[in-house]
Amino acid sequence: MIGSLYFSEIAHLVPCELCWYQRIAMYPLAPMLGIAAVREDLGIRPYAWVLAASGALIAAYHYVIEWVPNLEATACSAEVPCTVPYFREFGFVSIAFMALCGFLAIATLLYVAAYARVNDRVDAAEEVVQ
Numbered sequence: 001m002i003g004s005l006y007f008s009e010i011a012h013l014v015p016c017e018l019c020w021y022q023r024i025a026m027y028p029l030a031p032m033l034g035i036a037a038v039r040e041d042l043g044i045r046p047y048a049w050v051l052a053a054s055g056a057l058i059a060a061y062h063y064v065i066e067w068v069p070n071l072e073a074t075a076c077s078a079e080v081p082c083t084v085p086y087f088r089e090f091g092f093v094s095i096a097f098m099a100l101c102g103f104l105a106i107a108t109l110l111y112v113a114a115y116a117r118v119n120d121r122v123d124a125a126e127e128v129v130q
Helices: 002-010 017-026 029-039 042-067 095-129
Strands: none
Touching (some): 002 095, 017 029, 017 042, 017 095
């Protein structure tokens, strides 16, 4: 979230339409997951996972059309086209790629948290049995 705000507010890069959709998925995740972490509430996982998966799909599509612009059926905007990346670091890292990595990291951590919680319950049950 801070990265996208930096690019738009400090670096003055105007977000394209797909970037806005990715922001719609990313921005609610920051407070939701922050509050859930403080409260140690794993019940937020299904809701956060839906946002992370949706954002990852949009970011993946965005990244693909940056490399293959002909796949885009309609132009997002003449002023800020979705098919033209502002930059490519190391030859492949664009803003869409960074968003995709962020969404995938969040989804992975949500899965790991669920798996760790199940293992904790199994360990606790084994202790009770012993």
